[in-house]
Amino acid sequence: MTDSSENQTEPAAKAGKAAKAGKADKAAKAEKAVKAEKAAKGSEAAQPAAAGAAGPPTAFLEVRDLKVHFPTDDGIVKSVDGLTFSLEKGKTLGVVGESGSGKSVTSLAVMGLHRASRQQRSKVRMSGEIWLDGKELVGADPDEVRRLRGREMAMIFQDPLSALHPFYTVGQQIVEAYRVHHDVDKKTARKRAVEMLDRVGIPQPDKRVDDHPHQFSGGMRQRAMIAMALVNNPELLIADEPTTALDVTVQAQILDLIRDLQKEFGSAVIIITHDLGVVAELADDLLVMYGGRCIERGPAAEVFSAPQHPYTWGLLGSMPRIDRDQTDRLIPVKGSPPSLINVPSGCAFNPRCPYADVPKDDVTRTVRPELRQVAGGHFSACHMTQEERERIWTEEIAPRL
Amino acid sequence: MARGHRRRIPVFSYIIRRLISAVILLLIVSAVTFGIFFLLPKLAGQTTDQLAQQYIGKAPTPADIAAVKKNLGLDKPVYEQYWDFLKGIFVGVDYKFGPEAARCNVPCFGYSFKTHIEVWPEIQSRLPVTMSLAFGAAVVWLVSGISTGVISALRPGSIFDRLSMGVALAGVSLPMFFTGALALALFTYQWPIFERSDYIPLFENPFLWARTLVLPWVTLAFLYSALYARLTRAGMMETLGEDYIRTARAKGLHERKVVVRHGLRAALTPIITVFGMDLGLLLGGALITEQVFSLQGVGAFAVQAITDNDLPKVLGVTLLAAFFIVLCNLVVDVLYAAVDPRVRLS
Numbered sequence: 001m002t003d004s005s006e007n008q009t010e011p012a013a014k015a016g017k018a019a020k021a022g023k024a025d026k027a028a029k030a031e032k033a034v035k036a037e038k039a040a041k042g043s044e045a046a047q048p049a050a051a052g053a054a055g056p057p058t059a060f061l062e063v064r065d066l067k068v069h070f071p072t073d074d075g076i077v078k079s080v081d082g083l084t085f086s087l088e089k090g091k092t093l094g095v096v097g098e099s100g101s102g103k104s105v106t107s108l109a110v111m112g113l114h115r116a117s118r119q120q121r122s123k124v125r126m127s128g129e130i131w132l133d134g135k136e137l138v139g140a141d142p143d144e145v146r147r148l149r150g151r152e153m154a155m156i157f158q159d160p161l162s163a164l165h166p167f168y169t170v171g172q173q174i175v176e177a178y179r180v181h182h183d184v185d186k187k188t189a190r191k192r193a194v195e196m197l198d199r200v201g202i203p204q205p206d207k208r209v210d211d212h213p214h215q216f217s218g219g220m221r222q223r224a225m226i227a228m229a230l231v232n233n234p235e236l237l238i239a240d241e242p243t244t245a246l247d248v249t250v251q252a253q254i255l256d257l258i259r260d261l262q263k264e265f266g267s268a269v270i271i272i273t274h275d276l277g278v279v280a281e282l283a284d285d286l287l288v289m290y291g292g293r294c295i296e297r298g299p300a301a302e303v304f305s306a307p308q309h310p311y312t313w314g315l316l317g318s319m320p321r322i323d324r325d326q327t328d329r330l331i332p333v334k335g336s337p338p339s340l341i342n343v344p345s346g347c348a349f350n351p352r353c354p355y356a357d358v359p360k361d362d363v364t365r366t367v368r369p370e371l372r373q374v375a376g377g378h379f380s381a382c383h384m385t386q387e388e389r390e391r392i393w394t395e396e397i398a399p400r401l
Numbered sequence: 402m403a404r405g406h407r408r409r410i411p412v413f414s415y416i417i418r419r420l421i422s423a424v425i426l427l428l429i430v431s432a433v434t435f436g437i438f439f440l441l442p443k444l445a446g447q448t449t450d451q452l453a454q455q456y457i458g459k460a461p462t463p464a465d466i467a468a469v470k471k472n473l474g475l476d477k478p479v480y481e482q483y484w485d486f487l488k489g490i491f492v493g494v495d496y497k498f499g500p501e502a503a504r505c506n507v508p509c510f511g512y513s514f515k516t517h518i519e520v521w522p523e524i525q526s527r528l529p530v531t532m533s534l535a536f537g538a539a540v541v542w543l544v545s546g547i548s549t550g551v552i553s554a555l556r557p558g559s560i561f562d563r564l565s566m567g568v569a570l571a572g573v574s575l576p577m578f579f580t581g582a583l584a585l586a587l588f589t590y591q592w593p594i595f596e597r598s599d600y601i602p603l604f605e606n607p608f609l610w611a612r613t614l615v616l617p618w619v620t621l622a623f624l625y626s627a628l629y630a631r632l633t634r635a636g637m638m639e640t641l642g643e644d645y646i647r648t649a650r651a652k653g654l655h656e657r658k659v660v661v662r663h664g665l666r667a668a669l670t671p672i673i674t675v676f677g678m679d680l681g682l683l684l685g686g687a688l689i690t691e692q693v694f695s696l697q698g699v700g701a702f703a704v705q706a707i708t709d710n711d712l713p714k715v716l717g718v719t720l721l722a723a724f725f726i727v728l729c730n731l732v733v734d735v736l737y738a739a740v741d742p743r744v745r746l747s
């Protein structure tokens with residue numbers, strides 16, 4: 001777990017690529033200026049050194065200072081703006097954050113799905129590093145990333161009805177996924193598809209394999225989606241809101257299934273959701289995103305028991321609980337998500353933060369807080385001192401949850 | 402077992418249902434057309450006497466007129482005349498007027514009293530010309546239109562895209578008279594690559610058959626290619642943004658397969674619909690193209706019939722066009738079911 005966007009030097013090749021467009025050049029300059037300013041202020045970051053930030057990491061998946069920007073007519077959308085995290089095999093990382101915080105863009109970036117087609121490549125600007133099993137993906141040839149896709153890393157999407165092709169049978173779609181990476185005949189692949197459908201709990205898999213997606217129920221479709229994602233035994237599985245489109249009982253079944261499969265295959269799992277209940281059950285680590293950046297991360301148990309960021313408090317406060325009335329949400333986060341084109345200066349959360357005036361000198365509105373270590377692997381990006389945060393948490397927030 | 406049935410039966414019953422509705426549609430269309438042709442002269446203020454007069458020579462006697470009226474059933478109510486017409490298709494009709502008599506053989510789609518010919522054999526002899534023109538042009542425009550649309554959609558804003566969409570705009574807006582005349586001027590008169598000649602049947606000499614038709618094909622296809630390129634481009638742009646395209650990419654499929662197998666397949670459905678309509682219409686006669694290139698097809702026949710105010714001929718051609726449109730729609734519906742499994746069950 002390393003993080004320090006200040007110290008990182010982007011590989012020269014990538015900087016060159018980014019500088020190609022005039023706008024990118026400007027953006028890069030502005031960025032450098034900000035970095036310089038911060039460096040001058042003296043990095044108070046009490047976090048581990050960035051491990052050289054150059055060579056391949058030891059973790060199975062390591063994302064370093066990832067930026068995904070989309071130039072649009074209205075300006076540059078900074079969907080992900082300096083994200084760093086890592087994940088080991090056999091572990092589950094939960095990514096939470098409200099709509100538009102960049103969760104999906106992050107997962108698609110890892111999958112290389114912002115650069116799959118020529119058209120996509122012309123519309124995105126990516127920098128930073130994504131290391132998967134010792135291979136760097138941001139600067140890699142898109143065709144190389146394509147060959148990893150579906151085999152080493154796979155993804156389950158939110159809405160299984162629209163994510164499956166309406167014209168092909170479920171079997172055909174799984175067979176296709178298998179045959180991209182395995183040189184086998186259709187019969188063998190079909191047997192494999194039936195086996196996978198059986199494994200994810202679809203009754204009469206040898207019959208249902210010939211059904212079209214619209215003949216499946218919502219939960220079954222998501223199971224089929226999971227079967228398709230797992231057909232090549234991927235080592236990294238990304239589930240982007242795998243249960244949002246489903247009703248509650250089915251949700252629980254699907255989550256159980258993902259957990260069981262992970263135990264069985266020992267893969268690394270990233271589970272994206274706005275539902276903290278989901279991560280509470282599944283995740284080993286938790287990453288909270290706000291406005292395209294990580295504002296808190298650490299072991300799930302710690303983040304839940306002693307959250308260190310006002311936004312996380314808000315998320316926990318708005319978490320529906322089974323033992324309480326659904327409507328009785330305690331401290332919802334007021335206001336609307338930040339614009340990703342004109343991100344608020346200083347702390348992006350400051351317009352909505354009830355504690356924005358706690359740190360002195362209006363620093364909250366002028367200087368962007370970097371992630372700082374709270375304890376062990378627990379980091380938070382807030383200008384308040386740890387004492388202030390702990391006091392507010394234990395005295396004001398925790399009692400109301 | 403039960404599931405196998407569940408899958409197969411809907412397809413058959415779907416096709417049967419479509420077939421029945423096609424027949425009903427054909428009956429309605431023919432009735433309406435017949436009705437209109439019955440009404441038209443009345444609206445123009447013609448009496449049945451005057452109508453009858455048209456069928457006879459120069460100076461008919463009142464007795465002649467009465468005989469013709471009786472023989473043709475001109476005084477009968479419209480539904481009886483329609484019924485006679487339908488009957489004629491299956492058993493033929495014998496006409497007697499004045500000193501003359503004529504037999505209109507099965508299938509009798511009308512008899513032109515002006516030129517004393519049966520409508521159907523005349524149309525029949527011209528069908529190969531029109532069909533050669535329509536199918537040939539269709540192949541050209543499908544191939545060029547769809548491939549242009551796909552390439553444009555893959556690189557929106559590129560030079561290829563802008564250029565081809567510009568040409569497409571010209572293709573949609575330039576009238577056939579102009580493009581056809583231009584093609585003739587350039588490739589027949591200026592550089593006589595495609596000499597002007599009458600239609601040569603395919604089975605007589607395939608090479609000459611194609612050579613006479615190349616210019617009409619290309620000119621006609623130019624118009625349609627433009628439409629289809631734009632249609633394909635729009636459809637592809639839409640489907641390439643769908644979630645299932647992202648899924649296909651997430652599998653690690655090669656982009657080419659993503660585009661063709663997943664994108665184009667879905668974008669084709671609306672194109673099939675439009676194609677059915679267009680081909681149906683064209684089989685009923687490519688009026689302008691046949692004129693410009695002096696091809697003696699159904700379209701030229703129709704134009705001649707209209708100019709001569711020869712109602713039986715016009716009615717025959719109109720019904721033929723209606724028949725082709727209904728037929729093509731039927732084929733489209735069946736194709737649709739083959740392409741989109743959701744259609745079969747709804």
Ligand SMILES: Nc1ncnc2c1ncn2[C@@H]1O[C@H](COP(=O)(O)OP(=O)(O)OP(=O)(O)O)[C@@H](O)[C@H]1O
Nearest residue numbers: 070072077079098099100101102103104105106340
């Ligand atoms: N291709 C793109 N071009 C421009 N903007 C984009 C693009 N893709 C995503 N964005 C923007 O990036 C932001 C982050 O989107 P993202 O889908 O990652 O949010 P999310 O956290 O997954 O939200 P949700 O919970 O609603 O799924 C959004 O504001 C979105 O509009």
Ligand code: SF4
Nearest residue numbers: 347350353364382383
């Ligand atoms: S830095 Fe300031 S605005 Fe941001 S979370 Fe902390 S207190 Fe709130």
Ligand SMILES: [Mg+2]
Nearest residue numbers: 103104105240
């Ligand atoms: Mg999302």
